[in-house]
Amino acid sequence: MAGCRPTDALVLFTEGGCLSAANVKNDNGHGTEVRIKTPGDFRLSETLGYLWRSPTEILYRVNDGEIVRYIPLSRRKIWVKVSAGDSDALVVRLPADVRRVDIEEVKRFLREWFDLSRDLAPFYRLAESDEVLAPLLAQFYGLRLVRVPDLFEALCWAVMGQQINLEFAYTLKRQFVQAYGQGSMFEGQTHWMFPDPSRIARLQIPDLRRLQLTQRKSEYIIGIAQAMDSGQLSKAQLLTLEDGEARQQLRQIRGVGDWTANYVAMRCLGHMSAFPAGDVGLQNAVRQVRGMARKPTPAELLELGRQWGDWKAYATFYLWRSLRGTSP
DNA sequence: GTCCAGGATGGGC
DNA sequence: GCCCATCATGGA
Numbered sequence: 523m524a525g526c527r528p529t530d531a532l533v534l535f536t537e538g539g540c541l542s543a544a545n546v547k548n549d550n551g552h553g554t555e556v557r558i559k560t561p562g563d564f565r566l567s568e569t570l571g572y573l574w575r576s577p578t579e580i581l582y583r584v585n586d587g588e589i590v591r592y593i594p595l596s597r598r599k600i601w602v603k604v605s606a607g608d609s610d611a612l613v614v615r616l617p618a619d620v621r622r623v624d625i626e627e628v629k630r631f632l633r634e635w636f637d638l639s640r641d642l643a644p645f646y647r648l649a650e651s652d653e654v655l656a657p658l659l660a661q662f663y664g665l666r667l668v669r670v671p672d673l674f675e676a677l678c679w680a681v682m683g684q685q686i687n688l689e690f691a692y693t694l695k696r697q698f699v700q701a702y703g704q705g706s707m708f709e710g711q712t713h714w715m716f717p718d719p720s721r722i723a724r725l726q727i728p729d730l731r732r733l734q735l736t737q738r739k740s741e742y743i744i745g746i747a748q749a750m751d752s753g754q755l756s757k758a759q760l761l762t763l764e765d766g767e768a769r770q771q772l773r774q775i776r777g778v779g780d781w782t783a784n785y786v787a788m789r790c791l792g793h794m795s796a797f798p799a800g801d802v803g804l805q806n807a808v809r810q811v812r813g814m815a816r817k818p819t820p821a822e823l824l825e826l827g828r829q830w831g832d833w834k835a836y837a838t839f840y841l842w843r844s845l846r847g848t849s850p
Numbered sequence: 851g852t853c854c855a856g857g858a859t860g861g862g863c
Numbered sequence: 864g865c866c867c868a869t870c871a872t873g874g875a
Contacts (some may be wrong), residue, residue, distance in 0.1 A: 684857040690873050691856080736871050738858075779858050803856040842856075 554620050558612040558629055563642055565664025566606045572668055575846050578692035580699045580714050581675075592706050592713045594672075595627045599715060601708045602628055612636075637666040637792070645833045649840075652829065654811050658840040667839045669789055673757035674750055675716040676790035677775075680782040681742045682735070688803075697733040722747035742777025749775065757790065765793045788835035797834035799823040807841035 560566075567587075574584045582591035588605040603615040616628060633639050646663075649655035670676040678698070683691040702717040702725075722744060730740035749755035755775065760768045768791060772783040780800060787796035798804060805817040808826065812818075818826070830837040 680856085681858095683855095685855065685870085686857095686872065687855040687874065689855095693873085734872070738870060742858085777858065781857055785856075798856075801856050802854085806856095845856090 553618045554616045554625070556614050556616065556625055556629070557607055558614060558632055558638070560607075560610050560612055560636075560638055561642065562610060563646065563664060564610075564636070564638065564666060566604075566612065568662055568665035569636055569668060571662075572665060572843055576689060576692045578689065578696050580692075580696040581716060583711070583713070590708075590713070592708070592715050593628060593631055594715050595624055595631075597621075597624060597627075599704070599706065600624060600628070601706070601713065602632075604632065631671060634669055634671045634792075637669055640666070640794075642666070642836075645836050648830065648833055649837075652837075654808065654826065655830075655837055655840060657811065658844050662840055662843050665840065665843060667788070667836055669792065671790065672716055673755075673760070673786070673790050674719045674722075674747065676786045677746050677778070677782070678716075678743055680785045680789075681739055681746070681777050684739070684782070694733065694735060698730075698735070701733055719747040719750035723751035738777070742775075745776050746778075760791055765791075765795060768793070769796070788838065794835045795832045797824075797827045797830075797838060799827060801838075803842055803845055804838055807845050811841070811844060 570584055570587065570589070573579075573582065573589065582589055584590075588603055590601065590603050592599050592601050600617050600620060605613050605615075607613045612632065614628065614632065616625065620628075646659065649659040670679065679691075679695060682694045682698070686694075699714045699716060702721055703714045704717075705712045705714050707713075725744055725747075727737065727740045727744065730743060731737065735743065746755070760771065763771065765787065769783040769787050772778050772786055773780065778786075781798045784796045784798040785801075787793040788798075799820045802817075804823065805820075808814070808823065809817045827834045827837070
């Protein structure tokens with residue numbers, strides 16, 4: 523920290539050192555502004571295209587190239603606005619009274635959310651010469667695997683999405699979040715955060731059945747909440763395990779099969795070799811890209827996945843993205 | 851009305 | 864181990 527001169531109450535650092543005063547604005551009208559350096563091959567526009575896939579999404583809003591959401595930090599919850607900077611940077615706007623520790627936590631959250639710490643060059647080299655991935659690379663270059671940093675959210679979202687169409691899954695999530703999450707008013711609109719496991723752990727099955735969740739899904743979600751609330755299940759603990767062991771442990775949870783374990787591994791734990799080979803969306807995407815008459819079987823997908831090595835999760839994410847076209 | 855959707859479980863064999 | 868009925872709702 524030597525060499526960083528405190529300007530006022532606020533002192534900001536990035537992994538590259540301290541930020542120049544030009545990168546910090548702390549006017550009361552628009553809050554605090556910080557920048558996050560992004561890799562040269564990152565394009566926020568592609569991420570926005572992914573984030574904007576459902577009008578029913580409840581955990582963030584996308585307007586006019588800007589993402590707005592509340593983020594739960596360890597000390598407090600705060601709103602953030604994320605937009606594209608001039609060059610290789612994200613512009614992040616925060617409340618005026620935000621403190622340095624909060625800013626560092628926000629930056630960690632956003633780097634994880636958009637998977638900014640990963641070197642994608644090997645994936646792009648692989649994709650260039652891959653008959654399935656090459657056309658997707660041309661279409662979605664700059665897209666990163668959008669993560670779900672909150673383990674409870676990732677597990678619930680996966681369970682909710684089991685065997686139903688995606689739009690209905692968004693409806694289930696919205697109803698769940700609005701019933702048991704925390705809402706905050708900001709600029710005339712309510713922003714929602716995902717419920718805490720501690721709250722869901724105390725619910726009864728009928729509480730969730732009222733939200734159109736099935737009996738089974740209600741049982742699964744409350745069970746997951748109780749496991750997390752008791753400390754028996756945690757992201758920190760899963761991250762200490764080898765990839766395969768973590769997925770094995772996830773599968774011990776009632777309601778978590780092979781698909782869900784792999785889904786959570788790739789979206790939450792950041793396992794790049796995770797591969798939900800039984801996924802219907804993945805099957806449809808491969809069928810479409812290869813012009814097949816029928817959907818590939820999970821066995822055929824596993825065979826295909828072999829050539830993607832440790833980049834199966836990225837291949838999957840790009841294939842999912844291809845199901846929804848290029849426009850928001 | 852039928853079929854499918856970003857599956858998992860518990861039963862039977 | 865594999866196969867199958869069941870769950871349970873919405874959209875095409």
